[in-house]
Each structure stands twice: as C-alpha cells, then as structure tokens.
Amino acid sequence: MDFLYFAWVRERIGIAEEQLAPPPEITTVAGLLDWLAARSPGHAAALADRSAIRVALDQAFVPLGAPLGRPAEIAIFPPVTGG
C-alpha cells in the first residue's frame, strides 16, 4: 500500500511517501492510523491529534471510522486550506 503524506503531516513524519503492508487484522481507517502512529516518534507526532487528520483512500475522502478495504493508495493530511 502506498502511503502519501502532505503539509505538516509530511513534515512531522519526515518523508512524503512510503510503501507499507499493514497486517490483515487492521480493518478500519482508525485502526490503520493507530498502527501507523506506533511506527516512529515522527508518525506519532503527526497523528497525535486525530481531529486534525483527514484521510483519502484511492483519492477519495473517507471518515476515520470508515472500513479500510484494500486501497492501493492512502493519503493522510491536515484539513485542506486552498482557494
């Protein structure tokens, strides 16, 4: 699975993308974030405030409580601020 990070999530984790294989028992987006946060202090710092985290699976927004399914790409970022 390709993990993409943007804005301060990218800065805190320290990389823009990585390829990871989450264990099959992870079935929700929230569960995936818990698993990801345990990978490094940077991941933990980026994901500490879940109210400021947005997730897209295969380029579509999903709520944190959504089922994970089997996306090819998961993007994690702060609330958007364009326009």
Next chain:
Amino acid sequence: MIAARTQAEPFDAAAEAAALTAGRVDIGAVVTFTGLVRADDGLTSLTLEHYPAMTNRQMATIAHEAEHRWPISAGTIIHRHGRLLPGEPIVLVAIASPHRAAAFEAAEFLMDWLKTKAPFWKAEERDSGTSWVAAKHEDDLAAARWS
C-alpha cells in the same frame, strides 16, 4: 463545459473570461472571481502544496456538480500551486450562463467547495518563519450551506 486545471504559472483572468464567450451569442452573464495573495502581517510569500491525482479528481467532481445544479454555458477553474508572492493570483473561477443569478451562485458554490474539498494546503512565509494555515470553521459552514 467547465474546464478545471492546476498550474504553477500565473493566469490572465480577463483572457480566460473572454475565451468563454468568444463567438457565442447565447451567454448573458459572466462572473469572474480571482483570489489573490494578501500581504497580511508581513507575509512575504505563500506556498501551495497539493495532491495532484486527487486535486484533479476533486476539481472535476466539483465542476460536474455545478453543471448539474445550474444552467452553465461555459466555465474555467484554475488553481495555482507552488510559491506565490503578495499580489499574485491564486485561484480563478469564471462562469458563463444565460442569466446572472446562475452565474453568481455557481461561482460562489465553486469557491466554497474548492476551499473545503480540493486537497491544497497553504504555508505562509514571513521573516519570522514559515507556518501552515489552519482550516477555518466559517469555510466549512459556507460549504455546508450548499448541501
């Protein structure tokens, strides 16, 4: 009918609006909105990061939704990315319609949804350092009124 794109380069809002109506006699209204970089509190530059694959998808989806809701003759949406200086244009929404109400409403809708649904992030640079812009609750409220 509404063409949406991202680019690093500046755009010419007048030329984009003129292109919508060239050779047509069925358009009664063109509304053009241009967002500009403000030099708030000593801001020296604004850098827009985005998620290209999702940006293209979201902008197309938002444009399609506007076409579904209003009678739109033609339209152009441009959102810039990269490092921009105060006074430079960031975003363009230009909408042509037979009548003004649809053009005004569609342009406002498109800006509200772009701000809350297109994956862009602004970083503000000042002499004191660089900081990410926080999302504004009023932008969420503005977007929600179209739901």
